[in-house]
Amino acid sequence: MPDTHNVRVVSAALAAAVVLAPVGLPSAGAQESQPGRLLVGFSSAAYQRAPGADAHEEADGEVIGAIDEVRVEVVEVDDVESALTEYRRQPGVRFAEVDDRVRAFSNDPLYTHQWNLQPVSGANKGTANVEPAWGQSRGADVVVAVVDTGVRVGGSDLDSARVLPGTDIVDDDHGHGTHVAGTVAQSTDNAKGVAGVAPDAKILPVKVLDAGGAGYESDIVTGILWAKDRGADVINLSLGSSEESPAMCQAVGQAVDAGVVVVAATGNDGAGFVGYPAACDGAIGVGAVRMDGALAGYSNRGLEVDLVAPGGDLGVDQNGDGYGDGILQQNYVGSWAYRFLEGTSMAAPHVAGASALLLAVNPSINVAATLTATARDLGAPGWDEASGFGALDAAAAVTRAADGVASGDGYWLAASNGQVRGFGSAPALGSLSGRGVKAALVSIEQTPAGDGYWILDADGGVHGFGAADYHGSLADLRASGAVGGNAVPLDIASTPTGRGYWILDAAGGIFTFGDARFFGSVPGLRNDGVKIGPADVVDIASTPTGRGYWILDDVGGMFAFGDAAFLGSVPGLRNDGHKIGPADIVSMAATASGRGYWLVDDVGGMLTFGDAKYHGSLPASGVKAQAVGIAPAGR
Numbered sequence: 079m080p081d082t083h084n085v086r087v088v089s090a091a092l093a094a095a096v097v098l099a100p101v102g103l104p105s106a107g108a109q110e111s112q113p114g115r116l117l118v119g120f121s122s123a124a125y126q127r128a129p130g131a132d133a134h135e136e137a138d139g140e141v142i143g144a145i146d147e148v149r150v151e152v153v154e155v156d157d158v159e160s161a162l163t164e165y166r167r168q169p170g171v172r173f174a175e176v177d178d179r180v181r182a183f184s185n186d187p188l189y190t191h192q193w194n195l196q197p198v199s200g201a202n203k204g205t206a207n208v209e210p211a212w213g214q215s216r217g218a219d220v221v222v223a224v225v226d227t228g229v230r231v232g233g234s235d236l237d238s239a240r241v242l243p244g245t246d247i248v249d250d251d252h253g254h255g256t257h258v259a260g261t262v263a264q265s266t267d268n269a270k271g272v273a274g275v276a277p278d279a280k281i282l283p284v285k286v287l288d289a290g291g292a293g294y295e296s297d298i299v300t301g302i303l304w305a306k307d308r309g310a311d312v313i314n315l316s317l318g319s320s321e322e323s324p325a326m327c328q329a330v331g332q333a334v335d336a337g338v339v340v341v342a343a344t345g346n347d348g349a350g351f352v353g354y355p356a357a358c359d360g361a362i363g364v365g366a367v368r369m370d371g372a373l374a375g376y377s378n379r380g381l382e383v384d385l386v387a388p389g390g391d392l393g394v395d396q397n398g399d400g401y402g403d404g405i406l407q408q409n410y411v412g413s414w415a416y417r418f419l420e421g422t423s424m425a426a427p428h429v430a431g432a433s434a435l436l437l438a439v440n441p442s443i444n445v446a447a448t449l450t451a452t453a454r455d456l457g458a459p460g461w462d463e464a465s466g467f468g469a470l471d472a473a474a475a476v477t478r479a480a481d482g483v484a485s486g487d488g489y490w491l492a493a494s495n496g497q498v499r500g501f502g503s504a505p506a507l508g509s510l511s512g513r514g515v516k517a518a519l520v521s522i523e524q525t526p527a528g529d530g531y532w533i534l535d536a537d538g539g540v541h542g543f544g545a546a547d548y549h550g551s552l553a554d555l556r557a558s559g560a561v562g563g564n565a566v567p568l569d570i571a572s573t574p575t576g577r578g579y580w581i582l583d584a585a586g587g588i589f590t591f592g593d594a595r596f597f598g599s600v601p602g603l604r605n606d607g608v609k610i611g612p613a614d615v616v617d618i619a620s621t622p623t624g625r626g627y628w629i630l631d632d633v634g635g636m637f638a639f640g641d642a643a644f645l646g647s648v649p650g651l652r653n654d655g656h657k658i659g660p661a662d663i664v665s666m667a668a669t670a671s672g673r674g675y676w677l678v679d680d681v682g683g684m685l686t687f688g689d690a691k692y693h694g695s696l697p698a699s700g701v702k703a704q705a706v707g708i709a710p711a712g713r
Contacts, residue, residue, distance in 0.1 A: 114158060115142075115177040119150045121170050121481055133171055137164035149481070152177060172481060175213065188272045188416060191406050193369050193397045194388035194428065195273055198454070201396065203371030203469070206387050206428045207454075208275050208435075210473035212266075214480055217276025217434035222262050222312040223305035224427075225298065226255030227291060229283035233414045235271035236264055236281075244283030245304060251289040253411040257419055258316050259283070260407035261427035262434070271416060272406055275431025275472065278438075282310055287317060295323050298355070302329040306336050311437055314430035315342040315361070316423035318353035327358035334360035339437070339445045341430040343422035345378035350463070352380035362433075362446050365389075365465065366425040369396040369403050371456055373464050377422055381625070383466040384446070385453045389425035392418060432472040440479040444526075447622065448475050451526040451575045460578065460593030461624055467575055481529060481545075489667070489710045490531060491682060491696050492522040493703035498533075498543075501694045507544040510535065521569040521617070521665070524710055526576045534570040534581065549578050549592035561589070569617045569665070574624040582618040586629065593624075597640035600629050617665045622672040634663045634677060634685075645674060645688045667708045678708045 116139065134141060134153065139161055143152035149172075155161035158176060165174035189195070195208040221242065228250035231238040236256075240263060250256045259281045264274030286301040287293040298317065305313050313333060330340050342356035344365045356363035363382040366374040366389020373379075374389050392402035404418030411417070433445045452475040453468030461467050488502025496511035496519045510519050510533055517535035524531045530544025538552025555561040566584035573579060578592025586600025600615055617630040626640020638644050665678040674688025682696025682705035696705050 114154055114156065116153045116155055116158065116161060116165070116174055117150055117177045118153055118165050118174045119172040119477075121149070121172055133165055133168040136168060137161045139165070149477075173214070185267055185269050186271055186273045187269070188406060191397075191399050191401060192272055193403065194390070194405055195275065197473075198471070202369055203454075203456075204367040204369045204388055206275065206432065206470045206472050207474070208428075208432070208472045211432075211435055211476040212277075214476050215276075215435040215439045216266075217263065217279035217431065217438045220276065220279045220311045220434035220437045221282050221309055222276070222279050222314060222430050222434050223282040223284050223308075223310035224255055224259045224262065224314050224316075225284040225286055225301045225305060226250075226258055226314075226316060227252035227287040227289075228255045228285035229259045229281055230256045230410045233408050233410065235268070235408045236260060237268075240265075240279070241281045241283065245285050245301070250283075250285070250410065252287065252291050253409040253417075254287070254291055254316070254423065255283065255285070256409040257405075257407045257417065258314060258423065258427045260409065261405060261424065262314060262431040264407060271408055274407075275428055276434035276438075279431065279434040282308065293317075295319065295321075295326055299325050299329040302326070302333055302340075302355075306333040306338050310338055312339045312341065312430050312433045314427050315340065315355055316421075316426045318343060318345050318356060320345070320347070320351065320353055322357070323354045326355040330355050330358040330361050339430075339433045341426050341433065343426040344380070344383055346376040346421050346423075347378055348376045350379050352378055352382040357382040362429060362449065363466070364422060364426040364429045364470075366420075366422045367456070367465070367469055368394065371469060373456075374420070374422075376420070377425075377464075379463045381463060383463060384623075385429070385450055385466040385468060385470055386456070386464075387425040387428035387470040389422050390418065390420035392420050428472075429470055432470055432475060435472055435476050436479040439476060443479045444528075447526045447574055448478050450624075451577075452478050453575070455575075455577070455593070460573065460575070460595055467624075478529070488693060489676075489708055490522060490524065491678070491705060491708055492519055492533065493696070493705060494518050494520075495703045497703065498522065498531075499696070504528075507531065509533075509543075510541060513541065515539070515541065520567055522708070523570045523572050523579065524667075526572060526574050528710065532570055532572070532579065534567055536567065538565070538567045538581075540570065540579075540581075545576075547576065551591075552581055552583075552589060555589065565589075568615060571618045571620045571627060573620060574622060580618055580620065580627065582615065582629065584615060586615040588618070595624070597626055599639075600631075600637055616663060619666050619668040619675060621668065628666065628668065628675070630663065630666045630677070632663055643672070664705055665708050667710050669710065676708055676710075678705050680704055 139153035139155045198207045230250040263276050263279040266273040266277035284301040286297040340361045342361045344356045344363045345353035363384045365377040365383050365386040367386045368391040390404040392404045404420045405424040408416050450467040454471050455468040456465045488504040490504045492498045498509040517537040521534040525546050530546035532546045533541045540551040569582040571580045573594050578594040580594045581589040588599045614631045616632050620627045621642050626642035628642045629637040662679045664680050668675045669690050674690035676690045677685040
């Protein structure tokens with residue numbers, strides 16, 4: 079990306095594009111199904127209790143396999159139709175379908191060249207794993223704005239009825255925007271050309287770049303705001319500049335605050351910085367990988383990389399189809415043709431399309447949190463500057479979205495006697511008292527998708543409910559001799575992926591598990607100069623990125639580490655007018671945006687900061703036990 083105020087297309091692939099002629103290539107249609115074999119998907123709570131036992135008995139099904147990662151069991155039945163009917167009426171069953179034998183999901187004749195959409199395999203680690211997601215979502219009616227060189231209609235593949243009136247619907251005089259739009263939502267399974275990630279989504283063309291693939295930052299800002307105001311659910315920005323742009327970041331922020339998912343390419347310089355607008359707060363920054371899962375040599379690295387997606391590498395042919403492994407779509411550059419391109423410009427629309435798949439099945443889902451939580455880790459555990467949280471996995475993300483809590487307007491509150499109560503949209507998932515655990519409950523933490531929670535007990539044990547997986551505990555560290563008996567557990571906080579968590583002890587020490595990283599701990603003095611005592615530190619909450627956390631003390635003082643921002647501390651009065659005294663504040667939780675947090679006092683009273691909303695309290699629900707924690711639902 080040039081060091082100039084002009085904004086240029088992030089992709090460097092157009093000069094090295096490969097044109098593919100679709101003559102004589104075999105069709106890849108679906109084969110006949112195998113009778114008597116079903117796939118049965120279960121909710122996280124049902125699967126954790128006992129995968130499908132009651133449902134299988136009622137449907138007279140025999141389990142012959144299981145795919146634990148997506149909570150699906152493979153079942154043989156005597157009567158397919160009656161078994162499908164029976165499974166579909168069972169509580170805890172998300173779906174039941176025939177386990178078809180297929181060669182490829184799409185009958186588009188060039189789909190065999192689209193490694194980027196096909197299922198994950200040993201050789202294809204870089205795929206976006208889109209094909210398995212189409213059974214649950216095709217992105218119906220979700221509006222994706224392509225802020226680019228325009229989108230040209232009139233080709234043989236993209237259905238023009240799904241291209242909405244935009245700022246320039248015909249005059250893509252460059253070809254880049256049409257190629258990007260194809261990756262997002264190309265017509266699929268129409269026996270023509272290629273497939274797209276979200277084939278039932280709608281495209282909103284926003285022309286901000288000229289025939290040379292360049293435009294002014296002011297054009298980008300105007301285009302983002304125009305798309306926001308005209309109903310875009312997702313905005314794709316396959317463009318960028320190396321120059322920091324407060325104006326672009328303000329436009330991105332306004333779009334995100336309005337509920338729009340903003341996806342941006344990180345840049346093609348192979349450098350250690352992320353371009354703008356991908357570096358803006360709230361944007362999902364997307365780097366690029368090859369078919370084998372290796373980071374593409376041109377893909378930029380940096381703190382703002384959230385995940386990676388297929389961007390291709392025209393210099394290799396890892397799938398052996400006789401062409402360089404670029405991203406194949408139809409576009410117009412003097413004539414209509416199917417062309418392979420490479421770049422982070424090609425990676426970003428995979429994420430934009432996947433966002434449409436998620437929103438179609440769960441409009442209230444936190445898209446960024448779900449995509450990062452389900453990404454396939456490519457390097458060392460956890461986030462890194464090269465691949466972010468890992469490779470886009472559209473199928474895993476859609477499964478999480480379909481199974482997740484539909485709304486973020488709720489939370490769980492936990493009491494020291496082991497009881498957990500759900501408020502708003504938060505469902506009942508279980509408690510320590512229900513499992514017979516005698517140790518006192520000291521903290522609760524929700525999963526990134528809000529479909530489960532961990533409970534930390536006074537002995538340092540960790541207990542998962544719903545979709546919360548176990549990654550270790552202070553009790554384990556004590557048993558191994560790695561930690562002495564003087565570490566007193568106070569709180570637990572999940573990483574954005576749900577593949578790890580932090581545990582905070584009473585002295586302000588931090589213990590990391592799974593993919594959690596260390597960013598610092600409480601110093602010897604509080605901000606107001608008062609020394610931290612043994613029981614002063616009470617809670618920890620991660621930022622949405624996982625690159626920082628807040629630590630809370632008992633009078634509501636806040637300590638920010640990594641990328642955590644200070645948003646306020648406890649005032650002199652609680653919401654109900656009661657004065658805050660020593661040891662009144664017991665827990666906190668951050669909102670999904672990271673722009674607010676809730677604080678809870680010892681009787682379950684609530685204090686809100688930033689964009690946190692008040693929904694209720696323990697006293698109002700009749701719980702008289704001391705409050706110990708809060709966990710938002712539906713992140």
